Amino acid sequence: MYDQTFSRHNPGCIVILLDRSDSMKQDWQGSGTTLAKGAALALNKVLLDLCIKSTKEVGGAARHYFDIGVFGYGACPTTGGEGVESALGGALAGQPLVALPALFSNPLAVREEAAVPALASASRESSVDAMPMLSRMPIWVEPISGYRTPMCQAISVAGSHIYDWVGAHPNSFPPIVINITDGLVTDSPYEGADLTEWAQRLVSIETNDGPLLLLNIFLSAAGQTEVLFPSSANQLPEPGPDLFAISSPLPPAMVANARAGQLPMQPGARGFVFNAGLSSLVKFLEIGTRVADIRAH
Amino acid sequence: MLARSVCFALEKAGSAVWEWEDGAGASEGSPGHGLDPRFIVVDGATEAYDALRWVAQLVTSFVGVTGQPHAPPALTPDAMRGWFDRMQQRWTAEAPTQFTNIIEEWKYRQDGSFATLLGCELTGLTGPTPRWNAVALGDTVLFHVRNNQLITHFPALRVDDFGVAPAGVHTKSEGIAQMMSDLEIGRGELRLGDQLFIATDAFAHWVLQRLQRDDQQLWRVLSELDHDATFAALVADVRAAGQMRNDDVTLLRVRLVAAEPDYLVVCL
Numbered sequence: 001m002y003d004q005t006f007s008r009h010n011p012g013c014i015v016i017l018l019d020r021s022d023s024m025k026q027d028w029q030g031s032g033t034t035l036a037k038g039a040a041l042a043l044n045k046v047l048l049d050l051c052i053k054s055t056k057e058v059g060g061a062a063r064h065y066f067d068i069g070v071f072g073y074g075a076c077p078t079t080g081g082e083g084v085e086s087a088l089g090g091a092l093a094g095q096p097l098v099a100l101p102a103l104f105s106n107p108l109a110v111r112e113e114a115a116v117p118a119l120a121s122a123s124r125e126s127s128v129d130a131m132p133m134l135s136r137m138p139i140w141v142e143p144i145s146g147y148r149t150p151m152c153q154a155i156s157v158a159g160s161h162i163y164d165w166v167g168a169h170p171n172s173f174p175p176i177v178i179n180i181t182d183g184l185v186t187d188s189p190y191e192g193a194d195l196t197e198w199a200q201r202l203v204s205i206e207t208n209d210g211p212l213l214l215l216n217i218f219l220s221a222a223g224q225t226e227v228l229f230p231s232s233a234n235q236l237p238e239p240g241p242d243l244f245a246i247s248s249p250l251p252p253a254m255v256a257n258a259r260a261g262q263l264p265m266q267p268g269a270r271g272f273v274f275n276a277g278l279s280s281l282v283k284f285l286e287i288g289t290r291v292a293d294i295r296a297h
Numbered sequence: 298m299l300a301r302s303v304c305f306a307l308e309k310a311g312s313a314v315w316e317w318e319d320g321a322g323a324s325e326g327s328p329g330h331g332l333d334p335r336f337i338v339v340d341g342a343t344e345a346y347d348a349l350r351w352v353a354q355l356v357t358s359f360v361g362v363t364g365q366p367h368a369p370p371a372l373t374p375d376a377m378r379g380w381f382d383r384m385q386q387r388w389t390a391e392a393p394t395q396f397t398n399i400i401e402e403w404k405y406r407q408d409g410s411f412a413t414l415l416g417c418e419l420t421g422l423t424g425p426t427p428r429w430n431a432v433a434l435g436d437t438v439l440f441h442v443r444n445n446q447l448i449t450h451f452p453a454l455r456v457d458d459f460g461v462a463p464a465g466v467h468t469k470s471e472g473i474a475q476m477m478s479d480l481e482i483g484r485g486e487l488r489l490g491d492q493l494f495i496a497t498d499a500f501a502h503w504v505l506q507r508l509q510r511d512d513q514q515l516w517r518v519l520s521e522l523d524h525d526a527t528f529a530a531l532v533a534d535v536r537a538a539g540q541m542r543n544d545d546v547t548l549l550r551v552r553l554v555a556a557e558p559d560y561l562v563v564c565l
Contacts, residue, residue: 052404059397
């Protein structure tokens with residue numbers, strides 16, 4: 001289980017559920033940026049990293065190692081009002097899952113992001129000497145906030161696309177779903193099922209390599225104590241216990257990656273971070289998307 | 298005593314031949330000119346920027362291909378550190394002046410390139426104490442075999458040591474301290490008839506698994522490999538059996554012989 005590598009023959013599927021509710025407009029731990037802006041920046045960086053990983057030949061295009069989905073829930077700037085929609089725009093707008101080469105070729109913009117060097121160094125060593133880290137980066141997702149937090153609907157919408165994807169890729173590494181939120185779910189129960197039931201339905205989707213992995217990160221605007229990859233929900237305030245309960249146990253490769261990043265991991269650690277700051281969000285996204293090796297075939 | 302080598306290589310299943318990102322080099326030495334035989338096998342990281350250029354640079358410099366600006370490095374920590382410096386400076390000096398797109402430029406600046414390395418030099422082949430000296434960074438492994446029995450392997454990795462984030466030679470200069478910390482140096486005494494096998498990680502991992510199962514035929518099979526197609530068939534079989542990870546594989550075999558063979562058979 002969780003042994004398959006990512007390849008053109010057996011691509012992976014990574015889906016981000018991005019909270020775009022009104023509370024995401026809060027300042028993030030006095031950083032001068034909002035939760036929405038910070039999350040979008042971190043998300044754009046992880047999409048960039050996936051493109052980087054999937055680019056092999058100098059001058060070549062990205063290889064189809066992944067299908068990517070980014071679903072925003074809360075404000076829906078394209079369809080209007082509250083709901084769930086793809087957060088990818090431009091030529092990718094309206095496409096629930098996008099092949100990585102299409103993502104590679106269709107950023108919304110390439111622009112200066114002053115925080116990018118700090119963002120990169122939060123998780124990595126600095127760049128090659130004499131070649132300073134770029135501050136320009138491609139942008140695929142814009143920061144948006146408004147309305148409430150329809151997390152159940154987000155799982156429902158994403159789950160239906162993921163279900164179809166698994167049918168077409170039965171031998172791939174199981175889909176990875178990463179839910180980024182700062183708030184309490186506001187649509188539970190949704191269509192007769194509460195958040196826990198929707199999550200159970202989601203993780204019941206599986207390939208021949210194992211069940212879908214659902215990871216959750218709860219952002220904290222106030223800078224409370226972070227809890228990274230806990231192995232129990234003891235003493236977590238709401239909504240920590242509920243999000244812990246629906247988070248998948250980390251597979252060995254993710255545990256190894258986290259430990260390689262100097263993060264202590266207890267047996268039974270789950271894919272969950274509570275009260276995260278921006279640096280932890282970046283690390284979380286890296287660990288969550290580096291679960292398996294790419295094999296260049 | 299002479300060192301004579303042959304190298305077998307195979308790309309990942311499903312990849313094109315040109316997508317093989319390992320590298321290997323051999324310089325069988327020239328006793329008359331005081332040049333000892335040298336061998337190197339490197340494994341370019343799949344996610345690295347332009348792994349082929351980095352691998353080629355390391356291989357040609359280590360074995361001293363004609364036209365290199367510096368002599369090959371001695372296999373000491375100080376000399377290896379100097380060599381790492383030179384390799385990184387050359388990498389940067391030959392950096393592209395422009396990139397196809399912003400993502401490629403990010404890949405160059407953020408990730409750079411990376412390869413595991415096993416370099417080996419044979420000394421004293423005409424004297425009373427012939428030996429191999431080797432340097433290693435990562436999970437490319439040298440196996441020293443005598444009479445179809447393993448004498449030792451270097452570095453002394455176990456089956457469970459392969460996998461996440463091996464050590465290696467990086468293009469980032471700030472990585473040198475870690476590289477020097479990870480650098481391993483080994484040596485062993487040689488006899489006529491001995492064989493050295495240097496293998497990249499997937500193959501080396503499989504070898505160690507076979508040894509764990511006390512495979513008595515392993516070294517005989519590897520000693521008798523005589524054609525690329527035979528090697529490819531062996532790798533395909535063990536991959537199909539789920540015993541070897543689907544990765545580029547390289548196996549460089551060095552034999553210590555008394556004289557050149559009487560016949561040269563060319564298989565076309």
